[in-house]
Amino acid sequence: MAAYRRSQSGGRRILIVSYHRVVGDFTGELQRSIPGLLISEETFRGHLEEAAAADYEFASIGDAVDVMAGRRVAKKDLCVVTFDDGYRDVYRYAYPILKQMGIPAIVYLPTDFIGTNRRFNHDRLFHLVCQAKARRLSPYFNTLPRLTMELLRPVLTGQKTPSAALDDFIGEHSARELVEIIGTLERELGGELLPEQGDIMDWDEVRRMASDGFDFGAHTLGHTVLTLEPPNVVEREILESKLAIEREVPITVRDFAYCNGWYSDEIINVLKAHGFRSGVTTEDLPNRISGDPFTLKRKVLWENFSLGMLGDYSSALTGCQLDDCFGVLGMSHPVPGRRPHLSSAAMAANAVRIEQPLIQPILQGESP
Template structure:
């Protein structure tokens, strides 16, 4: 299967893997966080070890792009390790493992949130919805904003799990609506420190600079984690340009790589990236990368803890290797969710954005 994949890819496989949060206590964190963002430090280490044992050579994004562009050759299949969002537990638990094993990596930062006490909108909504369920909240749907009422009804009725309902909600509405929903839920649930999640804190700039000094790279992931296909092009331009400028100012590096929030992109968005000096952008499309492929639609395999759990709930090396080698995709048992989406038109006054349902938040950036 690997030989066939190399042939299809044009000579060598270029696997890009993506993670979000690497945690010390997966079971404990699972009770209060979006499951698909989590992987334990032990499982993360085993992923790296087994990728190496399977014949992959770890590479920087720049090295992989050179191979894709035909500027250099490689005797081995390449693997690029990426992290989305800049969670502090990546610094705490992934960074030491990467250093120990000598594995390069790139982390995509939401530049305006780094060094603050803020939490991502998706983490805040997940936390508030769980609080609503735990408190037995009985909403008056007639006094709630329409999107908030829709989300609460879906969760409180039991029709969908919180993470699945939240996924569909984020896929439908732009950031301003998410913020409105957060405020509406906080107002109805009353004041108190438990309305802000303790977990999900982000790196500060000193931690980022320490990783830079150790040779790790960083890319941009907008200013505040906006799904840019939901936004007008003026907002897209600002998010791209200013996120790049902030990271460069704080670290002294040149930012050339970008990660699409939710993995969604458009031709218009790509043109903005090119105009602002980027050389690549990663999606969450779980497909092979091909020699000569578009560096602005790089495919990634987004991984979390349960991708490596066997039928008995234990870690399965065989299953992990099957995931890395895309055996299930080759057998037609799993298909990728496309990331290319229509760009919101400047004249579109609606705040709802149509898209196919079922793109799991757990495995998106």
């Protein structure tokens, strides 16, 4: 299967793996954090060892782009390790492992959060939705705004888990809408409720990693899904996040990660205009020699992707993931990242929708 995928990719496989939070206490974090963002340090190390055993050469994102463009010839298949969001867990647990093993990596930073006590909208919403569920709020509130109930109702009625509801919801709504919903839920639940977990690196930690040769890329200012934003916001989020990193760290930022993995031609054009060389998606597909460096494919991994039938770590299953066995067999179903850019009219309509209260359930034919 590896040989088939190598041939299909143009002679060399270029595997880009993506992580978010590498944690010391996976079981404890699982009780209070979005599961799909988590991997234990033991499993993370296992992934790196398995990739080495599968004869991948660990490479920087720049080297991978050069190989894809034909500027460099790789003697082995390449594996690029990436992290989104700049969680402090990466500094605490992943950085020492990578440094010890001599493996390069890149961290994509949403720069407005670096060096602050803020938490990402997705972590805040997950915490608030879990609080609403624990307090058994009614799924038939008729005083909360409609969008708030669109997020809450599937969870409160048991149709979806909080993480599944967030996955479906966040990619469809702008950062402004998410902030408004956070405010609504905090008022309903009794005040600002920041989760303890999910803290972000500071600039000293970023500089320390950079001094050891680790790369950093831009990930917008405010972890913003750019396909849902107007052109002036797209321009600002991309350019100012790049400049913020370059002010704090002695590097030139040339690589970008699309929030939620979503991108458009309009976003790619802005990246090119500001000197970027690559953009990474979350599409679980093979990268091809001579492929587009602004739609790089990544395999997003977390703890459960390596759990065997007995619930413990499986090196065989990890090897299957890294060798893309399930993709070759047609058993995986990648989610496309290319999206139409939301029109100005649709953005204006969303701005009106968020303020509307939920209509009485009985008028919608629902039984409270």
